Amino acid sequence: MVLVSPRNPLNIGAAARAMANFGFSRLSVVAPFEPNWREARSAIGAPDLLVNAVESATLAEAVSGCTLVVGTGTVTRRKPEQPIFPLPCLAPRVGRELAGGGRVAVVFGSEKHGLTREDLSYCHLLVEIPTDPQQPSMNLGQAVAVCLYELIRSSVATPKIPPATSATLATSSATSGRLDLLAGVIEETMQAAGYSPRVMQAANRHDLRLLLRRLMLTSHDTRRILGLFRRILWRLNRPVR
Amino acid sequence: MVLVSPRNPLNIGAAARAMANFGFSRLSVVAPFEPNWREARSAIGAPDLLVNAVESATLAEAVSGCTLVVGTGTVTRRKPEQPIFPLPCLAPRVGRELAGGGRVAVVFGSEKHGLTREDLSYCHLLVEIPTDPQQPSMNLGQAVAVCLYELIRSSVATPKIPPATSATLATSSATSGRLDLLAGVIEETMQAAGYSPRVMQAANRHDLRLLLRRLMLTSHDTRRILGLFRRILWRLNRPVR
Numbered sequence: 001m002v003l004v005s006p007r008n009p010l011n012i013g014a015a016a017r018a019m020a021n022f023g024f025s026r027l028s029v030v031a032p033f034e035p036n037w038r039e040a041r042s043a044i045g046a047p048d049l050l051v052n053a054v055e056s057a058t059l060a061e062a063v064s065g066c067t068l069v070v071g072t073g074t075v076t077r078r079k080p081e082q083p084i085f086p087l088p089c090l091a092p093r094v095g096r097e098l099a100g101g102g103r104v105a106v107v108f109g110s111e112k113h114g115l116t117r118e119d120l121s122y123c124h125l126l127v128e129i130p131t132d133p134q135q136p137s138m139n140l141g142q143a144v145a146v147c148l149y150e151l152i153r154s155s156v157a158t159p160k161i162p163p164a165t166s167a168t169l170a171t172s173s174a175t176s177g178r179l180d181l182l183a184g185v186i187e188e189t190m191q192a193a194g195y196s197p198r199v200m201q202a203a204n205r206h207d208l209r210l211l212l213r214r215l216m217l218t219s220h221d222t223r224r225i226l227g228l229f230r231r232i233l234w235r236l237n238r239p240v241r
Numbered sequence: 242m243v244l245v246s247p248r249n250p251l252n253i254g255a256a257a258r259a260m261a262n263f264g265f266s267r268l269s270v271v272a273p274f275e276p277n278w279r280e281a282r283s284a285i286g287a288p289d290l291l292v293n294a295v296e297s298a299t300l301a302e303a304v305s306g307c308t309l310v311v312g313t314g315t316v317t318r319r320k321p322e323q324p325i326f327p328l329p330c331l332a333p334r335v336g337r338e339l340a341g342g343g344r345v346a347v348v349f350g351s352e353k354h355g356l357t358r359e360d361l362s363y364c365h366l367l368v369e370i371p372t373d374p375q376q377p378s379m380n381l382g383q384a385v386a387v388c389l390y391e392l393i394r395s396s397v398a399t400p401k402i403p404p405a406t407s408a409t410l411a412t413s414s415a416t417s418g419r420l421d422l423l424a425g426v427i428e429e430t431m432q433a434a435g436y437s438p439r440v441m442q443a444a445n446r447h448d449l450r451l452l453l454r455r456l457m458l459t460s461h462d463t464r465r466i467l468g469l470f471r472r473i474l475w476r477l478n479r480p481v482r
Contacts (some may be wrong), residue, residue: 014382017376020373021379022373023373129390130393132261132262132263135288137262138386139259139382139386141255142255142258142382145380145387146386149387152371153328153391190469193476194476195469217456231434232430232434232477235434235477236476
């Protein structure tokens with residue numbers, strides 16, 4: 001689980017407690033407000049997972065090893081470009097990813113602003129908690145509890161997912177970090193080929209990041225595409241006579 | 242929903258907020274600790290349902306009009322005499338009761354002791370939140386959120402089709418013919434960049450065709466990728482000096 005820029009130490013504590021309640025143990029925190037983060041971490045009775053939480057400067061870094069990144073929050077304000085899963089439909093998708101040997105991150109934004117447009121561009125899909133339109137915004141600790149409950153719910157309500165097979169390696173999903181690497185090389189290639197004007201570069205970078213996630217590339221695909229673009233780039237930069 | 246002897250004003254507020262989030266409106270409070278109860282009720286931004294909550298001296302009085310009373314909490318300490326429902330199995334039972342014209346109460350005990358043996362004697366059944374045995378006890382506000390989420394969950398559990406964006410064109414799938422056109426241009430680019438030896442070309446063509454279909458590209462994606470590869474190809478064939 002990843003908390004982006006959490007502010008309130010009570011909320012951080014509540015999120016950690018919900019994780020412990022539902023048997024989750026890996027917490028990452030991105031760019032926390034330091035005094036509050038220290039306070040939450042040193043609180044009496046703070047669970048081990050909070051003390052052992054990993055701190056990152058950026059969301060890209062926090063999720064670089066993950067194959068499926070799930071964003072949370074109300075999406076009424078923006079028009080997201082990813083598929084939106086109602087929370088009750090999330091567990092099968094996450095289960096499939098884990099069964100295939102993938103790693104999943106569920107990302108929560110700050111209490112005040114939720115996830116930014118930039119944060120969302122690292123997400124493969126968004127999950128929506130089915131709250132009342134009159135009062136859609138949930139408290140952070142409660143939103144975490146509800147999402148994690150949903151993820152473990154199916155394991156108590158339905159048969160367990162079969163273990164990963166030997167075919168896993170060939171079809172394993174690409175990690176977020178590999179996709180970022182690929183995006184970087186494609187962007188360099190675009191520039192070397194004079195594909196897009198400079199003013200479009202930020203928008204193209206954003207679109208490319210979303211596109212690469214939507215395609216659900218395997219790590220094998222990513223390796224091949226990376227190889228192709230590196231070769232193209234090399235050729236563009238050293239034209240043969 | 243019924244809170245029995247709640248102590249912490251923050252928890253009372255959080256419970257009320259979860260009710261508002263999930264569209265519940267009738268709150269009863271039994272024998273609250275008066276100063277804290279007043280504080281919670283007069284807090285800035287307290288939802289209407291908290292201001293309008295009904296206060297009772299006893300649980301018996303609070304649930305007197307209900308046809309199904311559901312008790313919550315960990316039951317490890319006691320040997321309950323009622324049936325215990327895992328939380329994921331609660332909604333159908335509650336739904337049946339409501340469909341038959343009944344009234345249902347879900348009862349939460351105080352943060353410190355949960356429901357007493359006396360309280361439990363007013364419950365038709367008990368519900369158990371499937372928490373980790375290592376950390377079974379949930380925060381009151383979070384327990385309320387999870388239980389109420391479960392009750393509304395089934396009404397939204399059908400998968401939603403990803404939101405239709407304004408332009409259907411942008412999200413329509415690429416035709417097979419367009420994918421073949423794209424594959425042709427990518428293959429030409431591979432050759433121009435010297436990416437793969439000639440003996441691999443048939444195999445690569447086959448893999449590429451499969452890959453482009455697996456990615457479920459939209460016609461918009463296809464157009465953009467085609468544009469990029471055409472630009473690259475043009476540059477590779479006419480290197481700038």
